[in-house]
Amino acid sequence: MRARLLAAVALTAVLASTAACGGDDTAAAPSGGSSSAAGASGSITVLAAASLTESFNQIGKDFEAANPGTKVTFSYGGSSTLARQIAAGAPADVFASASPATMKTVTDAGDGAGTPVTFVKNQLVIAVPKGNPKGITSLAALAKSDLKVALCAEPVPCGAAAKKALATANVKVTPVTQEQDVKAALAKVKLGEVDAALVYRTDAKAASSDVDGIEFPESAQAINDYPIVALKSAPNATGAAAFVGYVQSAAALKVLTDAGFQQP
């Protein structure tokens, strides 16, 4: 019994000291331009939209290499799901959203530290199985009744963008399914269950071994801005600011554009 008590006290002491360690640096370099932030250390939790998966994984590794002693962990999901988690008090440091509207719900609630910054943009493409077996070349082709098309559900950012693009092009598409995030829509294409899906250029590129991405001009009418912000109740505020800064650096931007994103 006494041993257990001692262990609990010891554990609390360790946790307290790590928490204290995280926040005592004040000589952090300003964001923008530099690729390392002096003084950032400890664990940083980033909630990011699903479409950022591959790029952020790479950026996280680069950040850890530039800032020894840091560990970045990511939680990917639909932007609105993540926003809801933040509203419910999930312990996170940074939020990167695929939709300004979702970001607004977070900042309106006062959970953001500072103003969100748009760090990339994304455009839609038509994802088809490798080799484009159905020969789809334009957005209008998706309206054909014998094609099975997957869209993102409207509340999801890529769904809103798809709706806008289709409206602009005056094309009526009846999807067989409205998926809850863009990765799920892409998965349906990869599995061959649907003939096409409207997904982000970055998603199609990331899955280029299984799918082809068909560009279409109307996508320029529905470009998605991706904002990022450090969170007000971040356990690691310094680390959060450092990461947000790094994401806007030239090195990070290269990773993002290589993946198919566009410059902000």
Add this chain to the structure above:
Amino acid sequence: MDLHVTGASLAAHIVVRRAAFTLDVALTAEPGEVVALLGPNGAGKTTALRALAGLIPVDDGHIVLNDRRIDDPAIRAFTMPEHRRIGVVFQDYLLFPHLSALENVAFGPRARGVPRAAARAAAAEWLGRVGLAEQLRARPRQLSGGQAQRVALARALATDPQLLLLDEPLAALDARTRVETRAQLRGHLAGFGGATVLVTHDPLDAMMLADRLVIVEDGRVVQTGDAAAITTRPQTDYVARLVGLNLYRGHSAGNTVVLPGSFPLTTATSQEGDVFVAFPPAAVALYAQQPSGSPRNTWRATVASVSRHGDALRIELVGPIPVAADVTPAAAVQLELEPGREVWASLKATEATSYPAG
């Protein structure tokens, strides 16, 4: 022992091998005849019944019912229970709890394709015959033990079977109900035209209900015959105890039988060779001192136990031969009979009969 199919309704030689023992019994039953399989628990009687019903196959031998081989491993013949013309009354009746008495009895005919209305009418008639016309709608759990037994019997008979099998039909009843039900059952069995095989461990059931008894011990038939033959000439200890006789085996020369321990008994009958000697406990008289005149068949014995046996007291004695004697309570008091007391036992030669053994 092989049986010839000579027009007997049931001819069976049942061999079933179990871990504890091997059952090997042969039995026949004529139409209208009631045969009882009597024996101690664990003798294999129920196994034999289940083999006749087709619930287990025989390992060897055969079962022939009305000239039809319903079980014969040698020629790979086996008829499933549902295709045998049998009726079974199980020990705990197994009336279907979710059906009324009427539907229970109608179950058999309906299973064989009789339309529901006709089956129910026939069932109502059967229930009337067993005296349960008022209980058609009753569920089994609402019936008394005796009533349930009668429904089970009606259910088995409603299918018009060629062979009726009863497994300890009265065992689940209390003493008083048993007496009434036994008498009624005797009447129903008398009215049944097919062969009946009845399994029981109660000798009174066997003797009252059956025309012929087959005694089974340790999986083997040890004696067959009608009630009279069994009771007067038991062939084993079990049967003797069952019918309440003292039984011994010895070597007879004329009227003298030498029992184990060189104990001589003078008997009324004259035999030569291996014999059984039997006499009822009531034939044994007890004295405090050696009776005068030294009659034959007198010896010293010690009381081993005293127990009630109906109106009399049954005294178990040990001595040159173990013997059971019946005395009146008054005599027991007079003789101060209690375990350990030494007395003289005497048996009249006229009461002792010897008969050939084997």
Add this chain to the structure above:
Amino acid sequence: MRVRAPLALAVPALVGLAFLVLPLAGLLVRAPWSSLPARLAEPGILAALRLSLLTSTLATAVSLVLGVPLAWLLARTTFPGRRLVRALVTVPLVLPPVVGGVALLLVFGRRGLLGGWLDATFGFTLPFTTAGVVVAEAFVAMPFLVISVEGALRGADARYEEAAATLGASRWTAFRRVTLPMIAPGVAAGAVLCWARALGEFGATITFAGNFPGRTQTMPLAVYLALEQDLDAAIVLSLLLLVVSVAVLAALRDKWIFT
């Protein structure tokens, strides 16, 4: 006779009850009562409810037709590998539902083992159809029924079936007229569990059948998507599903389910 519960049982029992009931109370407290009537009139809601009730009932029917014979096979017969078969039957219980959905796609999807043949022969595929929803729900819910019925069969006295045989009943007749009525409460309990599980199924449904209002968007899917936009809408849908489920379950009388 009123039984007084010993404290050692009563306290954990009450804690357990609170644990299960408080989240439901949270729904009731947080519900937008003032806008409730207007929200309930929205067309998508009733469509989702109707679809949910339809598919879960059909899934239960499928489970009964296939599950009861399977349970009989497991309980009343012996064959090599029976234990393995029973373990396989319970796999959907421990499999994460999404994994179940993916597995169904691999078999019944357009390029699946059987689905490809279905598509080529009949031009019909299960994904994205209401039938697909029924398949997904049956996949996750049938094991509940099989286990329940197998338990009931093992508890039932096989001697009644022997008695039926001696009366001339074939094995099928004995099963239909003797065994089945005697295990009816166990079958009913299994069917209720199956129905409830099917009603709440999400992961396998959205993965295999997708999400389309009126065709494959069941209540759980509608709730999840409503959460993306509007917490209040999600709460209304959840309340609706809760009320309907509780009403059905409460209407089932004890004696139909518990022997």
